[in-house]
Amino acid sequence: MTPFPLKIVTPDGLIFDGQAEKLIVRTTNGDVAILARHINYVAALGMGRAVVVADGKRRTAACIGGMLSVVDGEVTLVPTTFEWADKIDANRAELSLQRANKVLQDKNSTNTDIRLAEARLHRALVRKNVASYK
Amino acid sequence: MAGVSTKEIKNRIRSMESTKQITKAMEMVAASKLRRAQAQISNSRPYFQIFYSAIQEILQANRDFQSPYLLELPVKKRLYIVIAGDRGLAGGYNSNILKLVYAEMEQTEAVVLPIGKKAVDFFRARKIPALTEQYAEAADVDIGDCFSISKQLSSAYLAREFDEIRVAYTTFVSVLSQNPATMRLLPLSRDEQTGEPVSRSRMIYEQDSESVFASIVPEYLGGILYGALCESRASEQAARRAAMDSATQNADDMIADLSLKFNRARQAAITQEITEIVAGS
Known part of the structure; x- marks a missing residue:
């Protein structure tokens, strides 16, 4: 799958910065999946499971609050808290x-x-x- | 030597030395805490920049956009969130910020939300109503607290309990300079620079821009509050470090001074003794 640049930033610092193939997050309206070449998009995040697929590896995290934005193909996730499942x-x-x-x-x-x-x-x-x- | 016994001087030197050890230790602790606080500031900075630009983009994209968070009303009642420290011995850190807020407060009716023990005590002594005193330990306030404060304040603001919310904190300019400042949180101000709004107009908002806006504003405020808290903490440590550094230096000066006196007194005693022996023989 075509990768796209993804940045995940919380107030505690940069969590992820690199290429990803797929991002699934829960917005206030339900789950959305972002793939490469998504149109410019902004959504407020709810509380739920987030999935990041990068290098063919799938990682799950708890993602709470904040915002998701896609501008010119660059995806930025700014949650209040974001914790990988194993942490x-x-x-x-x-x-x-x-x-x-x-x-x-x-x-x-x-x-x-x-x-x-x-x-x-x-x-x-x-x-x-x-x-x-x- | 007139009057001062060597024993007395020796005692003073000893007490000065123990004071110096304490101030030296405090300086070192503050310096290490300062490093941590500075790292925290730089970690959280990208978060605000992204959030801030997203909010400004929404505002730029639609000029006729209305939200209660933007409405400017005549200010009758203000809320100040005041961030100060828990402990003294930090130079002018606490008194500078508290004085600044107190001077600003005289213009309108004001309520405070003190964060930090020094702020709580200050406003209690001056009988200024406080929204809550549960944040008396600035060191214990974490990001979760910031978000619950901001959610509470946003709904209070929408219920028109306050016409303006300001936060008073100490900006961390550098290790040697920190400035107390107040900043308006609500109503939000629109940036008047018109950048490149071309690609922004084709932005898709989940639901619509206004509901996205309404749900991210409290988050944004929580983020700002956390940022202000981080800056204040770093400033507190920097101020304490500087204060303790000069205290250590002062102690050094006094010890040098006293040692000189001690040696003179000792010499005088010896001289006197010799004179007595010579005179007696």
Whole structure:
């Protein structure tokens, strides 16, 4: 397959910079796959699994928040967090999941607490799910 | 020698030396933390540049574009996010930024969101209402916190709880110079330079540009906040390093001065003793 230049940048630094053949990410509207020679495109990212195929190798990652842009054939992914499946701390995700569940079951939680807990639950579920792909 | 006993001087030299050891150690710690903080700044920089240019591109591509994030209203109530340090002994780092914000605040009604123990204490002492004091440890605030702050603030802004949100932080110019500054987060300002908007007009947006815009703005703010935090942290370490460096130098000067005095006093005592022996024989 024809490769295209892909850059993955998070606030913690450059995660990936090189040629890739395929990128699958979850946008706010669902999964999209980007191949070479894609038209100029911008989308906001949701929370979900991302797949990068480079040199015929397929790598899975948890990709949360941020934005995807394709400008003149160059693909840039700027997620809030991006963790390769083998780097995910499954125990931490499990703990975070339990903590979120506790807040959600507590009848005295305020609205903001519930909103934050829901987001945390969602992130933890994504991470746990992705961690099982390694 | 008039009055000062050698023992007294010796004690002072000893205490000065232990002070010097402490300041020297603090300087070294600050220098190593500074290196880490600088690496963090350069790691996160590409992220903002890409995000910033994406937002400006959306704004450039459609001139008639409207969003509540862009609306400029007369400012009645301001929110300041103030980033200061947790500890003192960092030269003018804390007082410079706090003074700057305090002077700006007098113009309008203001609420603060202090980050860092020094900021929390400062505004509490002056009875300025704080949105939350949960971020009292600037060293513990991570990127997740920045994003939850920005999400909370974005929705508060859309609910018109504030008319303007500013962040006060210390820009890291170089190891030797750091400037306190305030920057407007919301409403967003449009860049007035009109670059090459030709290819941009054929950009496809998932759903439409306005909903993409609405969902990336909070992320963008979180990113800026994180960047400001990184800069402030680096500035704090740089300021501390410089302050401790000059403290060490001062200690050196004083030790040299005292050693001279000590030697003179010792010499005087010897001379006196000899005189007494000679006079007695």
